[in-house]
Amino acid sequence: MEAAKSAKAKLETTPDELKVYSYQDSVASAKEYFRGDDLAATVWVSKYALKDSFGKIYELNPDQMHWRIANEIARIEKNYPNPLTAVKVYELLKDFKYVIPQGGPMTGIGNNMQIASLSNCFVIGQDNPADSYGGIIRIDEEQVQLMKRRGGVGHDLSHIRPTGSPVLNSALTSTGVVPFMERYSNSTREVAQDGRRGALMLSISIKHPDAERFIDAKMETGKVTGANVSVKIDDEFMKCVQTGRKYVQQYPINSTTPKYRVEIDAQKLWKKIVHNAWKSAEPGILFWDTILRESVADCYADLGYRTVSTNPCGEIPLCPYDSCRLLALNLYSYVENPFTPKAKFDYDLFKRHVIIAMRMMDDIIDLELEKVEAIIEKVNNDPEDEEIKFVERHLWEKIREKAINGRRTGLGITAEGDMLAALGIRYGSDEAIDFSENIQRMLAVEAYRSSVIMSRERGSFPIYDTKREMKNPFVNRIKEADPALYKEMSEVGRRNISMLTIAPTGTTSLMTQTTSGIEPVFLPVYKRRRKVNPNDKDVVVTFVDEVGDSWEEYYVFHHKFITWLEINGYDVEAVKQYDPEQMDEVIAKSPYHKATSNDVDWVSKVKMQGRMQKWVDHSISVTVNLPADITEEMVSKVYKTAWESGCKGVTVYRDGSRAGVLVSSKKETKENSAEFPNKRPNSVDCEVIRFKNNDEQWIAFVGIINNRPYEIFTGIVDEEVRPIPKTITKGKIIKVKDDKGSRYDFQYVDKYGYTNTLGGISHMFNKEYWNYAKLISGVLRNGMPINDIVNLVSSLRLDSDTINSWRNGVERALKRFIPNGTKAKLGTKCPECGAETLIYQEGCLICTSCGTSKCG
Structure with a gap:
């Protein structure tokens, strides 16, 4: 309790008085916390x-974060009758046990060092949308202004x-929606280039x-990579x-x-939607009549609350210039005596916490x-001209009005x-x-x-009117x-x-x-492996492969599966050896x-979503995962x-879709070509x-054509600025041209089936790295054997320590692609037996005489 009081006291000081922590210290403390x-x-x-705008860290662990949030919510509570105390709010937040702020609220509440919104998502678009270049460009600018404040936009x-269609300008006819999809997509990527996603x-x-045309837009490689797309x-x-x-x-x-x-053939267009979703997981589907029919906010459509689109994940259908903040209740924590015959759900505690959580949500507004x-x-x-500032200021004034x-x-x-x-x-x-329906x-x-x-x-809320809501299905269920x-x-x-x-x-x-969310567990247990040095103390060698490398295989357990093991009398450490x-x-x-x-x-899964949807006045974000061999039918x-079950939307992800299925607008090279x-x-x-690299975490993006490296971008990982899930090992490198020139983006598909784009990997590292990357990539593209390129890179002697580190990184990354059996450069001797019998196996130099493995 004394530690909690200390943390609370720290967060009542000004930012100048707060202690700055190193990344390593915060990770160490947070690791102990978790x-x-x-x-x-x-x-x-x-x-x-x-953090402040310079990335300085002012919190050592989540306990300090929870006090920060609790103090701010308690400050707002004092404006109303029967206020919650900071201690009461903290007790709900503590250990992420009951109430969990999501995204913007967690990072932004109590942070006066960065000027950013607390809203997770926004929808924009005029109440009377203008079909003109002026209207289209206005939306583009508003989208960027919101994204720079870290909001998702729809x-x-x-x-x-x-x-x-005829237009009254020099073009004579309209180009339709697809070029503007690309415009908005490019704007999204441009924001991401500055470290924001x-x-x-x-x-x-x-x-x-x-x-x-909208449905087909993303089927061409490199097109509309900065957006999710859904059909209403x-x-x-x-x-x-x-x-x-x-x-x-x-x-x-x-x-x-x-x-x-x-008039069109509905079945033909339906088959196109299904085929594209089967092939690439997009477009998503929004059952728009269901959304509008069920929407309580649309009872006030004529007052500016007509729903027009959704946020990027589809769970919040919104009217123009409205926004939403997210808070979640941890359902597991309401199970008494979990994983036992006496397990039961604490309905009374859950009800009390829902009441309080809604108060907290209102405070966050x-x-x-x-x-x-x-x-x-x-x-x-800001020093800009009033004419330039008008759009951004007016945008936030409209958002303020909708929130009020x-x-x-x-x-x-x-x-x-x-x-x-x-249970x-x-x-x-x-x-x-x-x-689940009963709980919802x-x-x-x-x-x-x-x-x-x-x-x-x-x-x-100022425009509330009972008569307007009398025929709303959701209100009538309440x-x-x-x-x-x-x-x-x-x-x-x-x-x-x-x-x-x-x-x-x-x-x-x-x-x-x-x-996560309403999803089932991915796997309760899965296995990973790591290479080990058999001479290290206390190392466990599970097996030695055919080239002599020692490996440890170990299990990774879902946290609550460990809880089940412990409650049911298993020795977890013993189970890890099974x-x-x-x-x-x-x-x-x-x-x-x-x-x-x-x-x-x-x-x-669809049935559960439909049943729970009846008790959700917005929507539900869920992806239906399907096996690779499922048919389009x-x-x-x-x-x-999903439509018949009352779902408001649905997204499917077929295992293995999106990888290598998009059709390029350029002629593809023959797969069996050596050139x-x-x-x-x-x-x-891309791999x-x-x-x-020494004590630094590095990452390499290696472009692959015909199963061999074609280009490479590598440097130090910045997980805060450029977060990429560590499970991502493959993707694509997309060359993008715009009015600023050309760049290379990394595109990958996450576990939910969404395409994500990391903008500008060609410029995300040190500028010197990029210059050398162009040099090495040029050599790669001219077909020089990989082992010779590795020898060339390793022989470089440069004056800069940072470039020497980069050189080591390139060498390590490229070694993985040297064909097994390739001999080391002439004169390279085994450090153990002295024989010139070193060959590459899986990127490692192996001595065929004594079996010594040299990885570096």
């Missing part, structure tokens, strides 16, 4: 620890006139005549697909007297409004998979679906109850579940226009050390058996089942290699 979890520690320090393109969702109505599908289109009737596309899409109208005011003040004080009038929140959940396992319920079973219903009712209580104490609550809401109003979501909790789940058959026997006895992401039937069935192409293709495959 009980030895390296990944959780490094992610927390890189993404969430308090906007809809259905207002842009279709290809071939832009996130963008582009959507279009299936009713738009350019819908098919209406009920009429789905009915036409089912019955074989023609479907009418028109422009403008909502006009009763459209300028352009065409006030904190966000303070941030918005600070942004507007900064814009006003709607007070939208994003309260969600995480650890669904672990909660079910702790002994198999994920995907009918019992699991029923139980309880969350919805109590969240609305909390909003009603706050309305009585703090006032309702009414049916709790008539007394609805009656009170009708009398006193509600504090928040909409308030529930289920967002992806990727890095957040690393902090909670649980399963052979595969023994491990399978143990897993078969656990509640995670037949309940992993690969085990759960897609029908069950089955993908179609997934989509149709490199005369001109660099727009896209080449990502991580290694230690």
Whole structure:
């Protein structure tokens, strides 16, 4: 408790008085906090620890972060009746046990050293969108202004006139939506070049005549790499697909007297959507009529709350210039006596915490409004001309207005998979679906109850009107579940226009050390291997390979699977030594058996999403993972089942899709050709290699053509500025040309099936590295044998220590591609026996005389 008081006291001081910690010290302290979890520690320090604009770290571990957040929320609470204390808030945040701020709130609350928004996501687009270059460029500028404040952005393109439409300028006819998709995508990548990861969702109505071009836009290599894309599908289109009737596309899409109208074969377009999703995991689908029909905020559409698009992950459909902040409840922590026959869910504690979590969410809106005011003040004080500052200032003024009038929140959940396992319920079973829906219903009712209580104490959102909501299906479900609550809401109003979501909790789940969102466990146990020196003290050698290298194989356990082992009397250290058959026997006895992401039937997952969606007034972010051999017909069935089940949207990811399936606009070289192409293709495959260079963490991006290196970019890893999941080992290097010249971007697909782009890897390292990289890449492209290039690089003697380190990194990365059996350069002797019998095996020099392995 004394340590907690000390941390609290530190965070009540000014930034100048705060102690600055080294990255290593913070990681060490965070690792102790997370009980030895390296990944959780490094992610927390890189993404969430308090920092200033220069990257200085002011927090040693998450406990200080939680006091920072608790103090700020308590400060806002003092403005209202019955305020929460900082200690009460801290108790809910502590150890990531109950309430978890996500993303922006975790990094930004209490950070006065960086001027950034607390909102996780925004949607933009005028209420009366202008189909003109002026309107299109305005959206482009607003998108960039939001992304530089670290917000994800979504906007809809259905207002842009279709290809071939007449325009009153020198072009004569419109180019349609696709060129503007590329414009917005490029803007996202440009923001990412400065160390920020832009996130963008582009959507279009299936009713738009350019819908098919939109759907195909990302199938060409290197196109629209900076955006996720989704199609807004209406009920009429789905009915036409089912019955074989023609479907009418028109422009403008909502006009009763459209300028352009065409009948299309709905089934043919549907097959195109399904094929592209099967092949590349995009486009995602938004069932737009379901979204609008269920949306509580759309009861106020005529007052500016008409939903037009979603955030990049699809869980928050929003009106123009509205934004949302995210908070999640850790469901696992509400299981008493987990993994035992006495396990039960603590409903009373859960209800109490939902009430408080909604208060915290409302407080965060006030904190966000303070941030918005600070942004507007900064814009006003900037030295640019008023004409230049107008767009940014007006943007934030509109965002402020939406936040004040709607007070939208994003309260969600995480650890669904672990909660079910702790209760002994198999994920995907009918019992699991029923139980999960019941918990979500309880969350919805109590969240609305909390909003009603706050309305009585703090006032309702200004435009609340009971009559407007009388026919809303979601509100009527609340009414049916709790008539007394609805009656009170009708009398006193509600504090928040909409308030529930289920967002992806990727890095957040690393902090909670649980399963993510409503997803099942990926695997309870999986195996990794690392090369070891057999002469080191206490080293464990699992096997020696055919070239004499020693390896240790070790198990990686899901955190809550370890908890199950401990509760059920297993010696965890002993289990770590089990052979595969023994491990399978143990897993078969656990509640995670037949309940992993690969085990759960897609029908069950879609059914669960649909049932839970009835109690989420926004939406749910979830990806349906499918096996590699699934047919396109089955993908179609997934989509149709999702629509029939009441889902608001669905994304599929077929195992292995996106890798090597995109069609290049250039002629491809023959696979069996030994020659490199005369001109660099727009896209080449890439292998990502991580290694230690002295005490530094390095990374190499190696472009591959015809199974051999074609180019290389390498340097020191900056996980804070350029975070790439350590599980990513492959991707593509895309050559991009724009008005600033050309650059190389790294593109990869994450575990959720989303394409991510790291902008400008050609310039992300030291400028000298780039100059030498061009030199080495030029040699590679001219076909010089890899071992000769390695010898050339290793023979360089440079005056700069940093360049010598770079040289070592290039040498280590390229050695991996030397064909097995290649002899070392003439005169190279074995350090053990002195024989000139060294050959390369898997990048290591092996002596065929004595078996010595030399890796360096």
